[in-house]
Amino acid sequence: MQRRELLRLLAAAGATPLLSSLAQAADSGGWQADFEASDAAWKIGFAAPPADLPLARAAVRGRFPDAVAGTLYRNGPAGHALGGERYHHWFDGDGMVQRFVIEGTQVHHQGRYVATPKRVAEVRAGRRLTEAFGTIPPGVEPPDSPDSINVANISVLPLAGEVLALWEGGSATRLDARTLATLGVKTWRPDLAGMPFSAHPKVDPDGTVWNFGVGAGRGLLALYEIAPEGALRRAAAVPVADLPMVHDFAVTERHLVFLMPPLVYDAKRKEAGANFLDAHVWRPELGMRALVVDKKDWDRRQLLTLPAGFLFHVGNAWEEETRRGTRIHIDYVRSENASAVFTTNRELMRGRRVKSTDPRLTVATLQLGSGEATQTVLELDAEFPRIDPRRVGLRHRSVVHATEGMRDPPGFGAIARTDVETGRSQRFAYGANAIVEEHLFVPDGTGPGWVLGTVLDTARKRTLLSCFAADRLAAGPVAQASLPYALPLGLHGAFVPA
């Protein structure tokens, strides 16, 4: 099959199974009423701001270091309800991008919904018009393309002076970096219009951007290589048997590494009326497959197998030459199963807490050639792993991550920095009423650097932005900004120095 033909098929891949199914009215089941009736203080993290949040000034304690002067952009689902109808999954909601402008003792914040065609049309209509990741609202039309259901709600990629709001089933969405105004979908090349562009691109230390996209139902994995100045260098689609849900990946100096949990899309389920999430089947007999692709020659691929498990996120990967050939080290956050995505992140939307097994920081080695794959699951619960951006694809020691999974409120109560070679970890616990969001590592020359991130204080109904010395996490924040309101709990962010 010619590459262009593959691309054409992939661009249609997200749409075809949906087109062939009648959008079935979900039993809306009173989710909005359940949410309103819930007495959980944490539910403010899943409320939907009715409109954009204009620029506001935060109260600041301490002084943010010069190295974190700049802008922190964050993205996450925020538009959870419309016209009295509430989505049934945390990942469904329209994306809202948050912009924190940090300068010494001053922090300003602004939040703006991404004006995707879906959101614009639905807000105008006052009701949902198309389906979402985990919900088919009553009376919606089948989508006519992946981008017709694009909610741009997972992450951001600052690139070439713009900010891209990222989803994983369709195009990236271009935003003005200063105003957060939506500029339209990103088309890397005319023949790639609408192709899935995932939410966890990796940026090499030289600025090269790598990404992928999953063509559900077609068994095609799109690959992208983008130059530091933002121009597409290469894109192609490679076939992968039993291609599952893949949310994140890793790069090394010479390889792209995909850990593929056995959660596989079944077009027949979709055609029978399931929403996109419920069209996936847990097939543990496949194991956790690791697909390793040569960065220079995407036709050179190797498949290895780890024990079955589920993951959203990868910390980092790096490679070394051994007598037995190339060995890849990769750390990721492993769960025994996919109950977090099927149950926990669904029940939150009606104000109910159903805890899944804690995800664990896990270190795996992949021996290319022999195909031997092994892993060590650390006794450390973790999510939202991030590393020093200068070490992407290179040997690293430290991973910054959320930890101390809680029964109530949902999520994590502490932030940690863990040495993946020794397992040693330092941490700071925010307290009983805090829900930790992703924290980033911000480098500072040859110094130990800083850890920057947000937390929802459910008691004070405030979102806080904190900065820690990376080598003294336990000492607590050196600076903290308190917004005059609570933001919806979000997913991922990126920091751009001033």
Ligand SMILES: [Fe+2]
């Ligand atoms: Fe993610």
